[in-house]
Amino acid sequence: MSEAPFHIKPFGREALLLEWPAGVSEETLMDVLGFMRYLRDNHLPESEWEFIPVYHSLTLISYGKEKDLERVTRNLPAWYHDYPGPGTLSARCWELPVCYDPPFAPDLEEVARILNTTEPDLVRSHTAQPYRVFGIGFLPGFLYLGGVPETLRLPRRDHPRLRVPAGAVGLADRQTGIYPQESPGGWHLIGNCPVPLFNPEAQPPCFISPGDQVRFRAVSPAEYELHKIEGEIGIYNFREGEGNA
Amino acid sequence: MLKIIQPGFYTTLQDLGRYHYRQYGVPVSGAMDQGALRRANALLENEPGAAALEVTMKGPEVEFTTPTFLVVSGAHLEAELNGEPVEMNRVYQVPAGSHLKCGPVLRGLRAYLAVKGGFLPEVRLGSRSYFPPVTRHKFLARDSELPYAPCEDFTPRLLKLNAADSYGQKEVRVWPGPEFDLLNPSQKACLFETEYHLAKEHDRMACQLGPAMEGIGTSMITSATLPGTVQLTPAGKLLVLLRDGQTTGGYPRILQLDPDSLDLMGQKKSGDAIRFLWA
Numbered sequence: 001m002s003e004a005p006f007h008i009k010p011f012g013r014e015a016l017l018l019e020w021p022a023g024v025s026e027e028t029l030m031d032v033l034g035f036m037r038y039l040r041d042n043h044l045p046e047s048e049w050e051f052i053p054v055y056h057s058l059t060l061i062s063y064g065k066e067k068d069l070e071r072v073t074r075n076l077p078a079w080y081h082d083y084p085g086p087g088t089l090s091a092r093c094w095e096l097p098v099c100y101d102p103p104f105a106p107d108l109e110e111v112a113r114i115l116n117t118t119e120p121d122l123v124r125s126h127t128a129q130p131y132r133v134f135g136i137g138f139l140p141g142f143l144y145l146g147g148v149p150e151t152l153r154l155p156r157r158d159h160p161r162l163r164v165p166a167g168a169v170g171l172a173d174r175q176t177g178i179y180p181q182e183s184p185g186g187w188h189l190i191g192n193c194p195v196p197l198f199n200p201e202a203q204p205p206c207f208i209s210p211g212d213q214v215r216f217r218a219v220s221p222a223e224y225e226l227h228k229i230e231g232e233i234g235i236y237n238f239r240e241g242e243g244n245a
Numbered sequence: 246m247l248k249i250i251q252p253g254f255y256t257t258l259q260d261l262g263r264y265h266y267r268q269y270g271v272p273v274s275g276a277m278d279q280g281a282l283r284r285a286n287a288l289l290e291n292e293p294g295a296a297a298l299e300v301t302m303k304g305p306e307v308e309f310t311t312p313t314f315l316v317v318s319g320a321h322l323e324a325e326l327n328g329e330p331v332e333m334n335r336v337y338q339v340p341a342g343s344h345l346k347c348g349p350v351l352r353g354l355r356a357y358l359a360v361k362g363g364f365l366p367e368v369r370l371g372s373r374s375y376f377p378p379v380t381r382h383k384f385l386a387r388d389s390e391l392p393y394a395p396c397e398d399f400t401p402r403l404l405k406l407n408a409a410d411s412y413g414q415k416e417v418r419v420w421p422g423p424e425f426d427l428l429n430p431s432q433k434a435c436l437f438e439t440e441y442h443l444a445k446e447h448d449r450m451a452c453q454l455g456p457a458m459e460g461i462g463t464s465m466i467t468s469a470t471l472p473g474t475v476q477l478t479p480a481g482k483l484l485v486l487l488r489d490g491q492t493t494g495g496y497p498r499i500l501q502l503d504p505d506s507l508d509l510m511g512q513k514k515s516g517d518a519i520r521f522l523w524a
Binding site: 009010011012013014015017019022023024046050051052053054055056057059061063135136137138139140141142144180181198200201204205206210 | 264265266267268269270271369370377378379380420421422423465466467468469471473474491492493494498501502503504524
């Protein structure tokens, strides 16, 4: 590739932050992920470095004995020059079942009213397109999903809930996402996904990776219960839909 | 086995943390005062990251069903082993059937109870540190049990360490965070002139500092956070992320604690005073 598109900022004594131009962009995300893989495979072995890619930034955390952040800072532009680019994207698209029926969707009616649409149309809009995974964070297995259409954008709830149930599908702030565990939360809840997204007994614990896509499929309460049991005993078949790189 | 008769105020199991899973949103966790855990493990000639009990505010009452050796480190913990007072940072032989009864933690917040070879529950994602949903438990429960390998035959090379504790120190060393330059000159000056106090909102994930300062309205795209990242909210609240802190966040990261000062923060309790100082 050519000149490095990122700024390098020191982040304490043990980490460096690489920032691409700010913005939610698939092209930037793919470069972040591609360069991360290149660094891991060629210069910064996983035994000594940890990586956090999210949106337009890549954080490199050193836990080698030698704190060689200065050397890495000096070399990063040259490494980027040698990096062949993100290449073709391995875009997996995961289809996740979501039940949008009450009582799984306490805010669906209100959201439809705010967005000036009907509940069935809201569900159709939410399931119409795949969403890109821009990173995982906030909670174990929480996916930052991008690509929410303009028609689905609304601010957070005025009063956050103290307890949002695991699997709740939320919508707020140009984002949509699934709460992987019960937690407090300020997003509008429009459905629930019965399939666990984080499994500490699996390796890796998340089957979905940054760069992948997720698509929601509306299911009935009966299907929801079936998938929930399948998920609990680990036989749910995550159907991969068509990718859209 | 260690039998838990009373769990204490908030007792968890901690090693040096869970690495490589932050890209999945899993915090590092691990002992809040890693220096103290390492000292206990060094005296017992354990691996530096052998898992020990992290005691907060008040210690547990436990029974050792099999023989081992014990070290208590960190903030001063009142404790009696079979009725005899326990000194900090000293190796004790613990015969089967021994009874350890702990009282409050003094001068600091957290103490460590380590045994020869460490506690050995299942490793989850590369660590034994408690953090649900990775581990089943959030803290030690009454009447539960923790496994360790029995040991009768150990002659410590060093029986005792006189570790001077610096937990009363107020100075917390910091580096500029990635968004430090979003601060205006008066905010920057304020950060280093103010004595901050730890608020009530304080756990293993984060602690809030008071008083509030002038906030930053700039909204930023979510990016990585680390243990020791100091965030400034739009309302001017300062949040110090700690070992169980979330791996990403959306508030400006104005300072980053030096790793040694992160250990010190782990010994500060609500109401304690700190001052920031450049590392």
